[in-house]
Amino acid sequence: GEEHYNCISALHKSMRGSDENASLYWLARMLEGGEDPLYVARRLVRFASEDIGLADPLALTQAVAAYQGCHFIGMPECEVILAQCVVYFARAPKSIEVYKAYSNVKECLRMHTGPLPPVPLHLRNAPTRLMKNLGYGKGYKYNPMYKEPVEQDYLPEELKGTDFFKGWKT
Numbered sequence: 001g002e003e004h005y006n007c008i009s010a011l012h013k014s015m016r017g018s019d020e021n022a023s024l025y026w027l028a029r030m031l032e033g034g035e036d037p038l039y040v041a042r043r044l045v046r047f048a049s050e051d052i053g054l055a056d057p058l059a060l061t062q063a064v065a066a067y068q069g070c071h072f073i074g075m076p077e078c079e080v081i082l083a084q085c086v087v088y089f090a091r092a093p094k095s096i097e098v099y100k101a102y103s104n105v106k107e108c109l110r111m112h113t114g115p116l117p118p119v120p121l122h123l124r125n126a127p128t129r130l131m132k133n134l135g136y137g138k139g140y141k142y143n144p145m146y147k148e149p150v151e152q153d154y155l156p157e158e159l160k161g162t163d164f165f166k167g168w169k170t
Helices: 001-014 020-032 036-054 058-073 077-093 099-113 130-134
Strands: none
Touching: 001 020, 001 130, 020 036, 020 077, 036 058, 036 077, 036 099, 058 077, 077 130
């Protein structure tokens, strides 16, 4: 019932708050109560990107490995895998930078009126002669061929100057 959602919320918030003891408690309460370990593991995959993100990019690898481990061996053996992952997450530094930036991109798309801006010609693939003649790919700078970063726009003209990490309008 509702306790299912209350417990996963408590686990999530305990890890977010870096409380490893409470995190283990809520995990054990769920598992000992019969919760599907794969449900918990799926939530840990989400947590890895939503709450830890770029502060520790290996967190996602830990979560996916925990999910796979749970899938391979099941309960009760997988409880220690989930416990390790939960403690790792509680101790990990946290960053919601990517989560917020992606939310800003979604808001930008939702708020846009009319047709979405076209992909700039220089970013389009040109697999045919006609496309090349229409200017697809013209002027594109292939970054690996340069020693220094190249000056090149990657967003549509209407979004030039937008920084989704600072908000969606500049």
